[in-house]
Amino acid sequence: MSSLKPKPVPERTPVGGADEHVFVERARRGDLAAFEELVNRYERKIFRLALNITGNREDAEEVLQEAFLKAYTNLDRFQGDSRFYTWLVRIAVNEGLMKLRRRRPNVVSLDQELEAEDDLLPRQVEDWGPNPEQRFAQIELQRILDEAIAGLEPDYRVVFVLRDIEQLSSEETAQALDISVPAVKSRLLRARLKLRERLNPYFRPGESPLPARPER
């Protein structure tokens, strides 16, 4: 199948920059301006991450603030063996998951083995056509994507967000979540398949472009 070349998707874009460690070092010595530079670099990404994890703007804002405050006060513990950004993501993920646990204590269980039982084979197999997104206005498409991802179990959602939206590597994602690389890969596969199934009703041919909103 020439149309199915193993071209990596998505393309990973680097974050940070060669000078990141300089700012980290200065911030570690108490230079608030250097820390502000790091905040400026990552505030958008951390807010988006927090929003994707918590699904709630108020919680996301609190996570954003707490993540940067904790990062600054714990800079001494940053070993420098990973990127500062990965370390910051780990703090933000922990804050976000804590918020979710407080809200829905029985749903969030990243340390639990999830993968063993369910059958991976997709239930719905239909083509979407070449440009399914063109059936929706941009804002409507974004709503569909947001609702689909919000409906994933947090354990899958977090892995998908880190790998496919924040574009961390499997190793960085494993580090950020304190789980193994095989667990990351397994959850990513399931997250991708579940999202595909959730989007399927919107994009399969012959459907009304605006199906009823799924129950939330």
Next chain:
Amino acid sequence: MDCRAVIRELSEYLDGELDRTLFEEVERHLAHCQDCRLVVNTTKKTIEFYCNSAPLPLPEDVRNRLHAALATRLKRPSP
């Protein structure tokens, strides 16, 4: 390689992380299995949707409150 095995390798196939032997096995299966081809293509599209969705701008008020909180709470304690 059957459909189940292909789906198990789907993520790494899409990420270009399969070794050559496995990759060729997946390709051989996809060449004759339309269902798996559709799953591969629509999963790829799913990832692209999220990957390409416009990054959220950080709302100005959220940003202002963040920087105000940092300025207030990270000030060195007075001796």
